[in-house]
Amino acid sequence: DTAVSQTPKYLVTQMGNDKSIKCEQNLGHDTMYWYKQDSKKFLKIMFSYNNKELIINETVPNRFSPKSPDKAHLNLHINSLELGDSAVYFCASSQGRRLNYGYTFGSGTRLTVV
Amino acid sequence: AQSVTQLDSQVPVFEEAPVELRCNYSSSVSVYLFWYVQYPNQGLQLLLKYLSGSTLVKGINGFEAEFNKSQTSFHLRKPSVHISDTAEYFCAVSDRSNTGKLIFGQGTTLQVKP
Numbered sequence: 418d419t420a421v422s423q424t425p426k427y428l429v430t431q432m433g434n435d436k437s438i439k440c441e442q443n444l445g446h447d448t449m450y451w452y453k454q455d456s457k458k459f460l461k462i463m464f465s466y467n468n469k470e471l472i473i474n475e476t477v478p479n480r481f482s483p484k485s486p487d488k489a490h491l492n493l494h495i496n497s498l499e500l501g502d503s504a505v506y507f508c509a510s511s512q513g514r515r516l517n518y519g520y521t522f523g524s525g526t527r528l529t530v531v
Numbered sequence: 532a533q534s535v536t537q538l539d540s541q542v543p544v545f546e547e548a549p550v551e552l553r554c555n556y557s558s559s560v561s562v563y564l565f566w567y568v569q570y571p572n573q574g575l576q577l578l579l580k581y582l583s584g585s586t587l588v589k590g591i592n593g594f595e596a597e598f599n600k601s602q603t604s605f606h607l608r609k610p611s612v613h614i615s616d617t618a619e620y621f622c623a624v625s626d627r628s629n630t631g632k633l634i635f636g637q638g639t640t641l642q643v644k645p
Contacts, residue, residue: 458569458637460621461635515631518580519565524574
């Protein structure tokens with residue numbers, strides 16, 4: 418059983434399209450995150466949710482909208498995709514926000530905008 | 532605010548040699564520290580963490596790290612590397628607040644040569 422699963426693994430789409438990435442965790446964690454890894458492998462937090470409540474919303478364009486229907490799911494919807502959105506997007510989860518156990522990461526979604 | 536600097540972007544080393552990957556952090560408050568490993572086309576996996584107590588922390592795959600508060604460092608070491616250790620290594624810091632935010636360093640590519 419995959420602990421944190423993301424779908425799809427690869428996503429190739431044209432500029433201007435709208436796309437969604439889904440994330441599900443079966444660890445019983447109460448906090449979930451989206452991170453963006455750029456072409457230089459730098460990881461930056463985008464959003465976090467705790468029990469469906471938005472906790473962190475970093476400086477991210479309005480075109481990115483997270484949605485958490487329940488504490489086991491955190492989806493990322495991106496409108497009007499741009500070339501600069503090409504990156505690997507990682508979902509992660511943790512038990513609590515004090516990070517005694519760190520994060521568990523999904524395997525990533527590689528988004529390519531052409 | 533916290534920050535993390537990984538002092539080497541690439542570390543080439545021969546198989547069975549020892550290795551040290553350097554990490555320095557900056558923070559005005561107490562922190563938790565983590566090392567993660569990312570194998571090609573995979574998500575990040577927790578190697579080890581420092582929360583409190585003993586400054587020498589042992590992790591998976593024979594890795595260990597030493598927390599040095601006076602030098603604000605958390606260097607990762609392995610006495611004898613294998614080809615399979617070739618991967619990207621990330622140091623990360625959390626400020627122990629209730630946000631759950633992890634700040635990552637830029638990553639160090641460990642290249643183990645036969």
